[in-house]
Amino acid sequence: MKQHKKEELVKELYEKYPYPSRNIQDKEKLINYSHWILQIFKEKETFWKNKEILELGCGTGELANSLALNGGKILAIDFSKNSIKKAKILSKKMKTKNSTFLQKNILEFNSKKRFDVIIALGSLHHTINAKKGFEIASKHCKKNGLIIIGLYNKYSRFRHRIKRLILLLTCRNDFEKRIKVGKKLFKSNESPFWCADKYGQVHESYHSINEVLQWFKENEIEFISSKPKFKHPIFDELKWLIKKENAFFVMIGRKK
Numbered sequence: 001m002k003q004h005k006k007e008e009l010v011k012e013l014y015e016k017y018p019y020p021s022r023n024i025q026d027k028e029k030l031i032n033y034s035h036w037i038l039q040i041f042k043e044k045e046t047f048w049k050n051k052e053i054l055e056l057g058c059g060t061g062e063l064a065n066s067l068a069l070n071g072g073k074i075l076a077i078d079f080s081k082n083s084i085k086k087a088k089i090l091s092k093k094m095k096t097k098n099s100t101f102l103q104k105n106i107l108e109f110n111s112k113k114r115f116d117v118i119i120a121l122g123s124l125h126h127t128i129n130a131k132k133g134f135e136i137a138s139k140h141c142k143k144n145g146l147i148i149i150g151l152y153n154k155y156s157r158f159r160h161r162i163k164r165l166i167l168l169l170t171c172r173n174d175f176e177k178r179i180k181v182g183k184k185l186f187k188s189n190e191s192p193f194w195c196a197d198k199y200g201q202v203h204e205s206y207h208s209i210n211e212v213l214q215w216f217k218e219n220e221i222e223f224i225s226s227k228p229k230f231k232h233p234i235f236d237e238l239k240w241l242i243k244k245e246n247a248f249f250v251m252i253g254r255k256k
């Protein structure tokens with residue numbers, strides 16, 4: 001499939017099934033939604049206060065709105081119009097200040113502004129060029145600013161890659177069919193948005209710790225921390241595969 005066709009299908013999927021669509025009703029719950037990130041690099045809840053934050057691929061905006069409620073000044077982008085719409089509705093409902101949501105393609109994002117923190121969780125691997133997405137993230141980061149990225153792991157997501165291969169062979173790129181067959185074959189009771197993201201997705205890329213460390217090096221980012229922690233890349237990633245853990249991993253770095 002051609003790259004632009006792939007990109008179109010990814011967008012179409014998230015227009016129909018905006019992700020994660022968590023339906024958080026309670027302000028306290030939304031405030032706490034982002035705290036798990038701080039635990040990775042051992043910072044206090046006040047860390048976000050007055051930080052200029054760029055989120056790439058914000059989906060329905062739960063994280064961005066949480067960061068705004070914690071005092072961050074957020075610019076959040078996503079190319080799905082319906083996701084941005086939901087993010088704005090949540091912002092209005094929770095009366096979050098300092099959050100701006102824009103419909104934009106990550107790979108075309110270009111601003112003169114530089115940010116204290118750049119976050120891209122679960123989004124770069126759905127672009128047609130995750131490495132380019134990372135370079136764009138890095139370019140928009142201030143000196144000493146943080147980059148927080150979450151990606152599918154090349155090794156520990158292997159089980160899911162087999163499921164995806166079955167879906168590709170049986171349903172090709174028909175995402176509605178893939179969701180229906182995926183739910184049936186793999187017995188899933190999750191939300192329609194979750195099932196669409198897991199089974200309907202026609203494009204995702206996979207990345208290893210060493211690959212991301214190489215991206216960090218090339219873009220003058222110093223590695224700070226990760227979730228999960230690792231000692232020996234590849235060996236640990238294979239261990240996660242066997243233990244059915246960490247198909248999604250987060251790496252944090254600081255711009256030099």
Ligand SMILES: C[S@@+](CC[C@H](N)C(=O)[O-])C[C@H]1O[C@@H](n2cnc3c(N)ncnc32)[C@H](O)[C@@H]1O
Nearest residue numbers: 014057058059078079080105106121122123126
């Ligand atoms: C799996 S969702 C993750 C959403 C959110 N970051 C989260 O962790 O819940 C991936 C998001 O990336 C967005 N996305 C994928 N490719 C994109 C691109 N090239 N430009 C902008 N957004 C993109 C999708 O629209 C979708 O909302």
